[in-house]
Amino acid sequence: MISEKMKPLVQNNSAIxxxxxxxxxxxxxxxxxxxxxFSLGNPNVxxxxxxxxxxxxxxxxxxxxxxxxxMSNSGYEDVRETIAGSLNRRFGTAFHQGNILMxxxxxxxxxxxxxxxxxxxxxxxxxxxxFLEYGNxxxxxxxxxxxxxxxxxxxxxDMAAFEARINKKTKAVIINTPNNPTGVVYSHETLCExxxxxxKKQAELGASIVLLSDEPYRExxxxxxxxxxxxxxxxxxxxxxxxxxxxxxxxxxxxxxxxPDELEDSQxxxxxxxxxxxxxxxxxxxxxxxxxxKRCVDAKTDVAAYxxxxxxxxxSLTEYxxxxxxxxxxxxxxxxxPEEDEKAFCGICKQHNILVVPGTSFACPGYVRIxxxxxYEQIERSLPAFKAVAAHYGLI
Ligand code: PLP
Numbered sequence: 065m066i067s068e069k070m071k072p073l074v075q076n077n078s079a080i081x082x083x084x085x086x087x088x089x090x091x092x093x094x095x096x097x098x099x100x101x102f103s104l105g106n107p108n109v110x111x112x113x114x115x116x117x118x119x120x121x122x123x124x125x126x127x128x129x130x131x132x133x134x135m136s137n138s139g140y141e142d143v144r145e146t147i148a149g150s151l152n153r154r155f156g157t158a159f160h161q162g163n164i165l166m167x168x169x170x171x172x173x174x175x176x177x178x179x180x181x182x183x184x185x186x187x188x189x190x191x192x193x194x195f196l197e198y199g200n201x202x203x204x205x206x207x208x209x210x211x212x213x214x215x216x217x218x219x220x221x222d223m224a225a226f227e228a229r230i231n232k233k234t235k236a237v238i239i240n241t242p243n244n245p246t247g248v249v250y251s252h253e254t255l256c257e258x259x260x261x262x263x264k265k266q267a268e269l270g271a272s273i274v275l276l277s278d279e280p281y282r283e284x285x286x287x288x289x290x291x292x293x294x295x296x297x298x299x300x301x302x303x304x305x306x307x308x309x310x311x312x313x314x315x316x317x318x319x320x321x322x323x324p325d326e327l328e329d330s331q332x333x334x335x336x337x338x339x340x341x342x343x344x345x346x347x348x349x350x351x352x353x354x355x356x357x358k359r360c361v362d363a364k365t366d367v368a369a370y371x372x373x374x375x376x377x378x379x380s381l382t383e384y385x386x387x388x389x390x391x392x393x394x395x396x397x398x399x400x401x402p403e404e405d406e407k408a409f410c411g412i413c414k415q416h417n418i419l420v421v422p423g424t425s426f427a428c429p430g431y432v433r434i435x436x437x438x439x440y441e442q443i444e445r446s447l448p449a450f451k452a453v454a455a456h457y458g459l460i
Contacts, residue, residue, distance in 0.1 A: 073200060087419055094417055100446035102434040103419045105244065105395070107312040109366045109437070115311055118359040122352060131355055137348050138338040139166025139320070143358040147320060150361045155293035157324075165321040165337055166349035169314070170280045170306035172341075173321045174201045177302050178236070179340040180333060181274055182207040186235035188276075191221045193398065193428035195244050195278070207235070214428050219246040219389055219398065223257055230265045236274040237262065242281040242291060245426045245433035246398040247374075247391020249285060252292050259298035272300055272328050280306040280319075281394040283364065286371045289392045299326035302333075307357060309395075312365055318353035370395045373436040373443055380447050381434075385459025395437040398423070402457040406432050412456055416449040 066074065083103055090099045122131055138144070144161035151157050167173035174197075178188070184206035190198050192214045199209045210229050215222040221239075230237075239258065241250040250258075262273050277294040282305065285291050295301045306319035323334045341348065377397055378390055387400040399420075401409040406422045406429055413420055413432075423431035436443065454460045 069203070083419060083421070086414065090414075090417055090419075097442075097445065099417045099419070100442060100449060101419045102436065102438060102446075103421050105309075105435050105437060106314060107309055107365070107395075107437050108439055109312055109369050111312040112360070112363045112365060114363050115313070115356060115360050118356045119352065121359065122355040126355060131352055133351065135348060135351060135354075136338075137342045138334070139164070139349055140351075140354050140358070143354045144320070146358045146361050151293075151322070155296065157293065157295060159322065159324065162331075162334065163322055163324055165323060165334065165341065166354055167304075167319045167321055167341065168317040168346045168349050169308055169319045170278060170304050171197065171201075172317070172344070172346055172349075173304040173306070173319050174198070174238075174276070174278060175204060175344060176337050176340045176346070177274075177276060177304065177321055177323075178202060178205050178207065179344060180337045182235055185233065187231070187233040189226065189229055189234060189237045191226070191239065193219070193243075193245050193423060193426035193431070194238070195240060196425055196427065198238055198278075208233075210234075211427055216400075216428075216430075219243070219248045220250070220254060221258065223261060226258070227261050227265070230261070230269075230273070232269050232271060234265070234269075234271075234273055236276050238276045238278055239294070240278040240281075242285055242391075242393025244281065244394055245396045245421075245423075245428075245431075246389060247394045247396050248389065249289050249291055249392040252290070255292055255294060255297045262298055262300070266300070274327070275301045276304060277301060278304045280309045283310040284367055284370060284395060285393040286367070286374060287392065291393065295322065295324045295326070299324070300328055302327065307353075310365055311357075311360065311363060313353070316350065316353045318349055318357060320349075369440070370437065373438070373440055376440065376443050377434065377436050380443075381450060384451050384454035385457075386450075386454065395435060397434040397436060398426075398428075398431050399434060401430050401432055402454075402459060404430060406430055413453055416452050418446060418449050418453065 144164035148159035182205040186207045188202045191212045202209045303322035308314035420432040
């Protein structure tokens with residue numbers, strides 16, 4: 065009964081489910097606290113107190129039929145104006161509500177913009193390692209994902225390989241900074257280079273290429289590192305933002321797209337994206353959450369908690385002989401597998417009750433992703449197990 069297009073998705077999903085089931089199986093045998101599950105990107109830091117307060121306040125103070133009602137498919141104007149104002153204060157931009165389209169999280173934002181711009185056969189470039197759902201999102205609209213291979217020395221984009229992949233079929237380029245799974249942040253210089261290449265290629269090909277900046281981890285950056293705002297570098301940029309990680313609200317499904325005035329045909333794109341939001345079945349972003357983010361537009365999650373996790377895990381694993389680029393953002397470590405087949409390495413980790421995700425899941429074999437959005441205590445408890453894995457490989 066199911067479509068040919070769905071079949072590979074179903075097959076892939078069983079691998080994720082298998083890992084989930086494996087975690088449950090190990091927990092039943094060894095006890096939950098003795099299984100070290102580093103596989104998920106589900107924030108363990110609770111949503112800021114003001115978010116929960118805002119939910120109560122919205123329900124107490126705003127009219128029920130309004131809070132739970134339909135609004136414009138692009139979202140409440142006052143919410144969008146507030147978000148635009150906050151971005152302008154922080155990044156020196158000049159957005160207004162007409163640039164902000166409320167979405168059902170980043171996953172939906174990406175789908176909305178890809179549906180808006182892709183024709184069948186159009187190519188979308190992504191830099192490996194990347195969030196594997198990008199391929200599914202692009203294929204939803206019969207586009208083709210083109211992958212720039214990773215530069216594993218520092219996981220910064222390989223500019224020559226990037227430029228070589230741009231051609232007349234290229235419609236968009238996805239970047240994700242701070243990055244899942246590497247934690248790498250693109251610097252001012254890196255963004256200048258990407259913008260320079262895109263501008264050159266646009267002129268050469270006489271076509272527009274959209275830079276799609278997927279930013280669920282924007283607020284999660286450490287050591288004072290700057291996460292530059294991408295619309296300030298390249299006119300044909302669309303930003304895809306989410307509150308899933310920044311306010312620990314992944315289940316609430318709230319985010320937005322920024323479609324700047326500078327984007328070619330900006331108003332038409334905005335109008336089309338609003339329709340895409342509707343016809344994809346989202347209709348509009350969750351109303352209650354829109355009202356809440358208006359009240360919490362400058363609320364912050366406890367980044368220091370993730371930073372503490374990062375430091376403990378990074379310093380311990382490198383001390384045990386594992387090799388890894390120190391992440392500057394997000395909440396993942398991307399660790400080099402001590403043997404070529406990282407799936408075998410994941411198997412050895414599992415023997416020590418450690419669950420990590422193979423790099424193949426990010427189009428980057430030979431590495432594994434360790435999510436440190438877990439409790440500090442879980443990391444502490446897991447260290448002897450990591451040490452035993454290191455000993456297995458003769459690293460210590
Ligand atoms: N993009 C990246 C890079 C992610 O890591 C995730 C979630 O983990 C998403 C998009 C989807 O986020 P959302 O919950 O906002 O749909």
